Amino acid sequence: ERFGTGGTALTYQTSTFYTPVEAESDQPAAAPALRTQHEAWAENHPDYRIDVSYPAFGQWKDNLLTSAAEGNPPDGSTLDSQWVADFYEYLQPLNDYVEDIDDFFPFVRETTMRDGDLLAAWKYTGCRCLYYRQDVLDTYNDGDPPETWEELLAVGQDIVESEDMDGYMFQSSTALANLPYFWSSGGELLDDEGAPVLDRDANRRALVDALGFIQDLVETGVTPQRVASIEEVEALPREGRAGNLAMFVGNNDQIERNLKNVVEDDDDIPDDRWERWRVARIPRPADGEHTTGVGGWTEGAFREGDSDGAAAMKEFIAKFVEPEAMGRYCEAAALLPTRESVFDDSDLYDPDSPYQDRFREFLQDGVARPARPIYSTIASEYVVAIQDVVTGQSDPESAADTMVANVNEEYEAP
Incomplete structure (x- = not known):
């Protein structure tokens, strides 16, 4: 050509x-x-x-x-x-x-x-954000999307206790969708030379905090444990469109592809139902900054x-x-x-x-994925850590330590 x-x-x-x-x-x-x-x-x-x-x-x-x-x-x-x-x-x-x-x-x-x-x-990009049902939050949070982890846990519990729907979900199989929890906690993955620095105190603490938040989501019932099996990016907007979910983290294009437009051929949900959905920044720790992953x-x-x-x-x-x-x-x-x-x-x-x-x-x-080879190991280990915490196979401290050790071992390998 x-x-x-x-x-x-x-x-x-x-x-x-x-x-x-x-x-x-x-x-x-x-x-x-x-x-x-x-x-x-x-x-x-x-x-x-x-x-x-x-x-x-x-x-x-x-x-x-x-x-x-x-x-x-x-x-x-x-x-x-x-x-x-x-x-x-x-x-x-x-x-x-x-x-x-x-x-x-x-x-x-x-x-x-x-x-x-x-x-x-x-030449182009995309970002991750919080999708939320405006009509649901009108009832449970004065119409405002949660900005912090604490607010998300509180309003999520209210929704789960009173509505026949899940409060909040995320794609646990994708690191970039969940790294904002770590970045918003002040964590850094690599130094200026491209070496992993997860074992530094502040970064390890950010990792533990991020995994701890995920554990809190599951233990409070705001997020169902089955989030560990969510692999398709379309799964969450499909549940949202069907009325089974109040909030989720998704890609910016999903409002157009998966909520505004029909998801499946036999979908008989009214076409205007997408208008109930709004977008906001991904919730952060009370003392953290908002971040989003970009590609x-x-x-x-x-x-x-x-x-x-x-x-x-x-x-x-x-x-x-x-x-x-x-x-x-x-x-x-x-x-x-x-x-x-x-x-x-x-x-x-x-x-x-x-x-x-x-x-x-x-x-x-926006925070870009580190443009270094070790990132692929960091991403895969982060997904494993998240899923181990979600399923109860590990606590946040142990999952973080295992992730740090595996990343460092891979980086130092000849």
Whole structure:
């Protein structure tokens, strides 16, 4: 596949998720936006073309890292945001090609910038939030969503005692949905060098506190023990839509995909029932700060310099985060922009999805997954710790100690 018709080829790796060909795309609604973007680049660079390859996902990162280390990477590539740190030494600065870098949300700049250089163009994101039934909280909490753990436990118990529904649930099989408990307790996963620091007193205490809160949710009955078996991201909004759940932690796009729209073919629930649902920040400790986990994908350039093909590739990469291109793509794909200004311009970004202003607020509290290899171990061990606490197989202190030991052992292994 090629973008442009020029005689000089520039090599580029990406996912089939981002092909501009509707018939071949995993997100066909967004393909026209990408096609428009690439055509605009090609018109401005008639001497060049982008030769595209679609690597198999499983080995993509490792193979890309190997080729970069050997000095023969592609000219540019799509990168998961959590890969970026592993490529810092190979990615080329985009400062001269991307305008208004301060317009990006703080978590974007924190992840993609080093020593003042913008090394990756983060093109979209998403966040986690608290979904709650407004009509239920009108009865039990004066209409306000709980802001702290204590408030959540109190209102959750009132709901469970008086209503035929569960109070609060979360996807226990996903670390990113539950890391806000840890981050809001002041915890840090890694130091500046990428080494795990869960064994430091403050971080261990934050981990114990997060697991202790989860234990409290189950022991008080606010959260049923069966939360340990929740694996599908669609499971919780399905229960919420059916009237079986008052509050849950979910992704920003679930209001559109799983509550506003019909979940299953035989769903006979009235279409306006989604309007009972509102969104809020994930509850925090009384003395903590609100946080939310964020993800998304970026684009990066590996070709050095600023002349000829290097400049053409960097301009291709920069196109993904131009406000117009970002707004057009995010609206079509039901994703969130990484630039604050895009939310302000309805000509650029005006999705039919509700609560965009709230999601913008939540992104101010965004924390990205650490872009280090050890994160995968941290994530899997955190899920095990959560499920051990939920099922009563371990107490928070013991689960935290086991997690810390396993993470450190994996990091120190030759």
